[in-house]
Amino acid sequence: MRILLVGAGGVGTAAVRIAARRDFFDHMVVADYDPERARAAVGSVGDSRFVAARVDASDEAAVRELLAGHRCDVLLNATDPRFVMPLFRAALDGGSHYLDMAMSLSRPHPERPYEECGVKLGDEQFALDEEWRDRGRLALVGIGVEPGLSDVFARYAADELFDEIEEIGVRDGADLVVDGYAFAPSFSIWTMIEECLNPPVVYEADRPAGRKWFTTEPFSEPEIFDFPEGIGPLECVNVEHEEVLLIPRHVEARRVTFKYGLGSEVIGTLRTLHRLGLDRTDPVAVGPVEVAPRDVVAACLPDPATLGERMRGRTCAGTWVKGSRAGTPRELYLYHVVDNQWSMSEYGSQAVVWQTAVNPVIALELMAEKVWGGAGVLGPEALPPGPFLDRLASYGAPWGMREHRS
Structure with a gap:
């Protein structure tokens, strides 16, 4: 390859x-x-x-x-x-x-942004699915950690752990601290603004055709989710994310959500950026030059790739699934935790970027070995999950599963 x-x-x-x-x-x-x-x-x-x-x-x-x-x-x-x-x-x-690892951008509904979807994440890519199929080539979209590993977890749960699924909820949280900075995102602030301030998307199978995906206000439906391996309980809120658009294409579930444990300080900062117009991507005149406000924000913050030595703690990505097996209700959380001390000592990369990057490398390996393949535009949930999860452990960071505790 x-x-x-x-x-x-x-x-x-x-x-x-x-x-x-x-x-x-x-x-x-x-x-x-x-x-x-x-x-x-x-x-x-x-x-x-x-x-x-x-x-x-x-x-x-x-x-x-x-x-x-x-x-x-x-x-x-x-x-x-x-x-x-x-x-x-x-x-x-x-x-x-x-x-x-991230799909084509969305555009909110021009009249009802917090009720109906406009252009959804990935719509532009899926519109070219037939062309990819005709050429016999695979476009594997959203194969980071979230989306990516979270979608693999959803497919594995549907194939191996549940007979019926009521809800699939991707839940992301961390106890990472960056010493010396009041505000220092662990991944691109440009992307964080995009996904956190756009209207979140929720999927419900029982809604009318054409309305199964709908939107809510940013940071809606707060809940406390208890993350494993010592991270603990965090408030999680709805955020726009690709899994909600991808998972229902190949996994049957009555409801699909994505919630992120941002914390009140991050939410407050993002809301302030929005109120001031600093989340805008269209250029504004600043003296003799034009510059996008969001690019200025990004330039003023540290590069996430450089934060590893100042960062401590763990990041957790996972998929909570509620349903039944053999008629008995069950809830499971399939998850992946990376400790920043480990990723820095082993690879010299901070935990969030390492956890994102390992997944496309595994996918490439499975493609090279003809274990994963196909043609067209596909998300990770369309492919066999077992080989991927088996391979993850050989990269040094195995996944986990627990009975969910509310």
């Missing part, structure tokens, strides 16, 4: 460090708009299979040229969601397979 990895930030660099310990591929091009970042990622592993390159992720022709020049079989997108569609189209036109 020959891979083009676009994006050498925290997640891309972690993917390089994880992949360097595996032997399923022959060649990986690590490309970034900033060539120094690409070279640093490659230099961190000292492996001749990796080469650095410069590319503008928005330039489809340049991406296709890089794919062809290095005879790459697959494009792994490790950029932020703004670049999903140009990279997605470049892979399609270039004849390669494609993976990403």
Whole structure:
């Protein structure tokens, strides 16, 4: 397998460090708009299979040229969601397979944003499903940790642990602390603003056709969820996320939600950014230049990839499932916890980016071995979950399961 990895930030660099310990591929091009970042990622592993390159992720022709020049079989997108569609189209036109960890952006309903969906996450990608099928290529979308591993958990629960499922709820929480910063997100603030301030989406199977996905106010339906391995109880709220759009395509459940343990301080900060218009992506004039306010916010905050040495604690991603087995009610939480001290000592990458990056690397390995495959635009819940979960332990961070405690 020959891979083009676009994006050498925290997640891309972690993917390089994880992949360097595996032997399923022959060649990986690590490309970034900033060539120094690409070279640093490659230099961190000292492996001749990796080469650095410069590319503008928005330039489809340049991406296709890089794919062809290095005879790459697959494009792994490790950029932020703004670049999903140009990279997605470049892979399609270039004849390669494609993976990403976040899907094409949504647009709220113009009149009823907190009731009805407008353009949903991933709609632009799924619109090209037939073209991917016709070309016999796989676009595996949303194969990070959330979405990604959380979808694998949902499919595994449906296949192996439940006969009927009432609700699937992805629940994300952490006890991470970044010393020296009052506010320092552990992943891209651009992405955090996008997913947390957009109207959250909920799926309910019993609603009328065409209305099964609907929206609510940001940070709605707060609940206390007790996270495992010492993280403890956190307040979780509805957030827009891909799993709600992906899981119902291949897993039967009456309700699907995504809730994030943000905490009151983060929610307050995000609301303030929104009130001040600092979440906007359209440029505003600042003297002789134009700049998007959200880009200014991102530039003022530390790069999440650089926070590992200051960070302590654990991050947990998981899928809570409520239903029945053999007529008996049950609730389970399937989860994955990564301790920042472990990920830093083992890989030199902070916990959140490592936990995200390990999943596309496993998926690539399963694709190289023909264990995972297919054609068209598919999410992780469309593929056999057992081989993925079995492989996760061999990467040093096994998953867990517990009877749910409210």
